[in-house]
Structure formats: C-alpha cells, structure tokens
Amino acid sequence: MGGLMILICMFVSWIFIHRWSQRNKKGPKTWPFLGAAIEQLMNYDRMHDWLVEYFSISKTVVVPMPFTTYTYIADPVNVEHVLKTNFNNYPKGEVYHSYMEVLLGHGIFNVDGELWKKQRKTASLEFASRNLRDFSTKVFKEYALKLSSILNQASFLNQQIDMQELLMRMTLDSICKVGFGVEIGTLNPNSPKNSFAQAFDTANIIVTLRFIDPLWKIKKILNLGSEGQLDKSIKTIDDFTYSVIRTRKAEIEDAKKSDQQNQIKNDILSRFIELGENNASDKSLRDVVLNFVIAGRDTTATTLSWAIYMVMTHSHVAEKLYLELKTFEENQAKEENVTLPQCDDENKDEHELFNQRVVQFSKLLNKDSLERLHYLHAVITETLRLYPAVPQDPKGVTEDDVLPDGTRIKAGGMVTYVPYSMGRMEYNWGPSAASFNPERWFHDGVLKNESPFKFTAFQAGPRICLGKDSAYLQMRMVLAILCRFYKFNLVPGHQVKYRMMTILSMAHGLKITIEKRS
Secondary structure, eight states, X not given: OHHHHHHXXXXXXXXXXXXXXXXXXXXXXXXXXXXXXHHHHHTGGGHHHHHHHHHTTOSEEEEEOSSOEEEEEOOHHHHHIIIIITGGGSOSXXXXXXXXXXHHTTSGGGOOHHHHHHHHHHHHHHHTOHHHHHHHHHHHHHHHHHHHHHHHHHHHXXXXXEHHHHHHHHHHHHHHHHHHSOOOOOOSTTOOOOHHHHHHHHHHHHHHHTTTOTTHHHHHHHTOHHHHHHHHHHHHHXXXXXXXXXXXXXXXXXXXXXXXXXXXXXXHHHHHHHHXXXXXXXXXXXXXXXXXXXXXXIHHHHHHHHHHHHHHTOHHHHHHHHHHHHHHHHHHHHHTTOOOOOTTOTTSOHHHHHHHHHHHHHTTOOHHHHTTOHHHHHHHHXXXXXXXXXXXXXXXXXXXXXXXXXXXXXXXXXXXXXXHHHTTOHHHHOTTTTSOOGGGGEETTEEOOXXXXXXXXXXXXXXXXXXXXXXXXXXXXXXXXXXXXXXXXXXXXXXXXXXXXXXXXXXXXXXXXXXXXX
16 A cells, blocks of 8 residues: 555656646646647637647747647748748658548648649649639639529528528539539528538548547547547548549540540549549549549638628728729729619619629629729738638658757657748737738738748648639639628627638638628
C-alpha cells in the first residue's frame, strides 16, 4: 500500500512539474502523453477563434498531440516558405491523405507528386478554355435568376428563408452543370431534399473531426459512432457520383458511335474521360467529381453567405453597393441602348414585372462588365479576408526544417497556415484588422492587390487555386443581381456562427427575410 502511494505521489508530482514548466509558454499547455489534445477538444467548436487568441501573442503556434505535432503559422514570411520556397518539403502528406481519402480519394486536393501534376495540368487547360468561361457565365446567370425568382416569391409571402441552404443548392446545381454536364435541379421553388448534399456535409464534418480524434481509427475498425455514420454517407455520395460518371460515359460513347464528336460536352468530367483514353477507372473519375464538387459548391456558397451577412450587418456597405449597382445599370443600359421595364406599368402583374426587370438587368452582366463593379469586388475580397472558405490548410512535413522565424519543424509533423487567423492579425492588416472594411482594398480610388502569402484565401505558390477567376465570376454575378434588387434582414434571435469542417460554413444556416428594392 505504501509503495502504491509513493507511485501516485511521484505521478502527481511529475504532472505538476510538467505543467509548472510551461507557465511561461505562449502556446497551448500540454499534458503528459496527451499533449494539447484536451484543450483542443474543449475548444473544438471555436477552434479558429481559439487559434486567433494564440496568434495574437505569437505568429507561430505549436500544438503537440499524442501522435504528431501541429505547427500553425500566420506570418506571411513563414507561409511563403511553406507554400513556395520549400514547397516540395510540405506536401499534403500521408497523414492528411489518410484522413481525407474516404471522401476525396486520390483527387487533386488530396494527392501530391506526379498524380497531382497530371490532374492540375488537365484542370488548368479546362479553366483556361474560353468555351468553359462562356458556358460558366451563362450557367451562373441562369441559376442566379432562379434564386432571384425564389427570393421574389419569399418576399411576397413574407417568408423566412435559409439563404445558405439556397446558395448551397444553387452552387451544387451550377458545378454539376458546368463541371459534369448534368442537371440535378435542387434549386426549385419546392426545395426538394437532396440526399447527396446532406451526405456530403455529414462526411465533411466527420473527416474534419479526425484531425483531433485520436480514436478515429479504432472507431472505423469497429464501425462505431461517427465512423459508422460516415460509411452510410459515403455510400450515398458514391451512388450519386457513379451515376453521374455512367451518364457521361454513355453520352460520350453514343456520340462516338454516331460519329458526332462535336456533340461531346466540354465539361471538366468529359475532359478527364477523354484524356484518360477510355481507361480512366470509375473510381479515379469519382475522385475527380468529388474534388470539384467541394471546390465549386461549398467554397462559393459559404463565401456568398458570409458576404450577404456582412452586407446586411453593415448598412453603409449595403447602400454603397446598391448605389454602385444602380449607377452601373443606368450607365450600361444607356451604353447598350436598352430600355428598362418600368414599375408603373398597370397592365402587368407586379411580380412578373419585377422578374422582368431582374432578367433585363442580368442581360447587362457578363465577365467584362462585372469587372467594372469595383466596390462589389472589394466586398467579396474583404469577406474572404475575414471569412475564408478554407479557414485552415494543413501540410505534411517530409524532412526536418527551420522556418524563417526560427521555429524548428520535425519530419512527420504537420504545418498549417491559417487564413482565418491571418485576416484578423494586426501585424498583417493594421489596427482595423478585425473590422469589415471594403475600402481597405482601394489605394487612391484604384483597386489594389495583396500578396497571396498575406491574403491566402486562394492559397499561393504552385497550388494556388485554379478556380479563382471562375469563383469571382459566379460570386459577382450572384451578388450583383441580389444586392441590386433585394435588401436582407436577419431573423431576430438567429445565431450566426461557423461550423467546424474543412469549409467555413454557418452552423445554423443564414435565416433571413427579404425586402425588394426598386
């Protein structure tokens, strides 16, 4: 008994000494064996803001975990080192790949080396295609008008709507049509349930949890808890994606048999099928599909949601944006000699006339004209600074390294740059870093660019986002129409907070009411 008490005293003393030795440590405090896992788990639902607190003290935050060490960085100099200067030492890595493989497989966002280079080359050719750009513009406009029609009806009925849900439907429809040539019709007035979208969200949440859940592999083997739910979600996801692939393969085969090569669609999936010379496996194409879905659906929809939230909670921004759009409409209509429908036409139904006005305005919008809306661009960019679609981006570590600030990095660990925190740091953006201020993107009245290693919403270096221009095109198109014709009001008592997953979506959606603008 006495020996046991001695052992207990020694153990307690050891823990006390361990904790006491960290009293001046800037980063999270650790426990023997567990590292900082307890503190990270306790702050999981607010992890991005938890990191903001540590980054306000130190530009680098080291978080030891039971089986690895996470090093979080917010200094643009360190970010450039990881994303560009020593790029080859910081791949996605085996740890990240193993966490995300069940969802993203061997797609472009989850692979390194030659497989990544091959997919990126194919994707870059497609994104550079004028045909894709023109088709994308048409599709983005089509679905923005569908969304406007739903908002018009909601305004008439004084209905509350979940804007994030509608935007997710819109972008899912858009990416399926642009990326895969498939019309799935989730953005309908009756808002049909979409099992794929729900399963994809569930899977995204569960694989994100793996990053701090040391027991996930055991749960996976035993098919318990979240891992059991993940299996069901993946089955639903696969049923959808394999159906899309079979449809496109059959259409391509039919076009070849009838010697109508010009009938083969120019969507991204078709390009991967063609370049695979009919040897591309359904599994590899499935991974392509899901990687582009997460790129084209979730990121754009969440950014649009946060942008609308920022506009509705900053009235001066809403009015300045509306004035820009109204002025643009008048000038563009004069330039193109277009007569705009008038509200006082007594022979027409009010809602029909309103929809006609929206459609007429949309005809003034194209890639070139949208780029003249500088304040709109600044609103989107400022939203991305504070609410980046990808709030954290982890990288593996191949060999030991030293960051420019002197932090030592061990092979086998993970280094994560954190766009969410970077946008809120005064040492990056000055005293007003935490404020939403679109004007910060102008210098002497002219739009300015920032280093991609400081404004990291689209990553930087060799992996910089290929879809940046396409994303801006869709976001400009949607916001131009919505902010010209509608005013948004948050439902009283509705809580807006992020949900912990790979994409910075809103945990409870964005519940709003709509007012029409003249």
